[in-house]
Each structure stands twice: as structure tokens, then as C-alpha cells.
Amino acid sequence: MRRSSRSSRLIRLLLLLAVAPLDTSAQAFLNERQLLGLRLYNQSCRVCHTKPQVTSAQYAPVLSRASLSGNNDALRAYVENGSAKMPGFKYHYQPYEIDAIVAYLKTLPAPE
Ligand code: HEC
Numbered sequence: 001m002r003r004s005s006r007s008s009r010l011i012r013l014l015l016l017l018a019v020a021p022l023d024t025s026a027q028a029f030l031n032e033r034q035l036l037g038l039r040l041y042n043q044s045c046r047v048c049h050t051k052p053q054v055t056s057a058q059y060a061p062v063l064s065r066a067s068l069s070g071n072n073d074a075l076r077a078y079v080e081n082g083s084a085k086m087p088g089f090k091y092h093y094q095p096y097e098i099d100a101i102v103a104y105l106k107t108l109p110a111p112e
Helices: 002-027 030-045 073-081 097-106
Strands: none
Touching: 002 073, 073 097
16 A cells, blocks of 8 residues: 555656656746646646647647637636536636636747
């Protein structure tokens, strides 16, 4: 029991290290709320919304400050309720956590 939880913690740490370098340039400029949002994004959104590698397809649209016309209320509602193809997170995250995710999305430049 104890051993398996230690190794799953190790696996999570290794996953975090594998993902973290991608964001180091942005991290230096994020405030605490945006950083929380980044962490939650990595946990719950990246799997669908960020292209895992050059050769693999991306499941869901790229997110940025321009998603849903940059409307905070619309973003919050979307993350809470999800869609036919996306799970909602209102039972998974507290409102302040969803706000943090939205704050993080607002730091992402809009694609050209
Ligand atoms: C299981 C995959 C999956 C996960 C996990 C997921 N999404 Fe999505 N999301 C989608 C898909 C697919 C769409 C496109 C809408 C559709 O087709 O229903 C979408 C659409 C969106 C949109 C609207 C984008 C637009 O331009 O219309 C937002 C905002 C969004 N997701 C935010 C998030 C956030 C924030 C998280 C994490 C808390 C998240 N999603 C987790 C699959 C996912």
C-alpha cells in the first residue's frame, strides 16, 4: 500500500518534470493565481487541449486569451459545464480554481 502510493507519487513527479520545461519561459511572469491555473490546466486540460507531440493529432481546439471572444463569464461557464465532447469541471474544481484556470488562459497569446 505505502509502496504503491510512493511510486505513484514518483510517477507524478516525473510526469511533471517532463511537462514543466515547456512552460518555464511563461512561468517567470505569472502571478500566484495564474500559476495555480497553469497547474490545474496541466492536470486537467492539457491532455486534450495541447498537442502532445509534433506527430500526433490534437483532440480539442487550442486555447488562448481569445477563446470564446475572451469573455470571462463564457469561459467560466464552459469549463464548469463542458460540452458534448468535453467533461464539465464544476464538481471537480472550486469556483476559485476555475477562476484561476481562466486567469491562466488569459495569459496565452492568441494564435495568428
Ligand atoms: C476530454 C478532452 C477535454 C478535456 C479534458 C478538456 N476539454 Fe475543453 N474542449 C474539448 C473539446 C473537444 C472542445 C471543443 C468543443 C466541442 O467540440 O464540444 C473543447 C472546448 C473548450 C473550450 C471552448 C473553446 C472554443 O474556442 O470554443 C474551452 C474554453 C475549453 N474547452 C476549456 C477547457 C479547460 C479549461 C479544460 C480543463 C479544465 C478543458 N477544456 C478540458 C475537450 C476537452
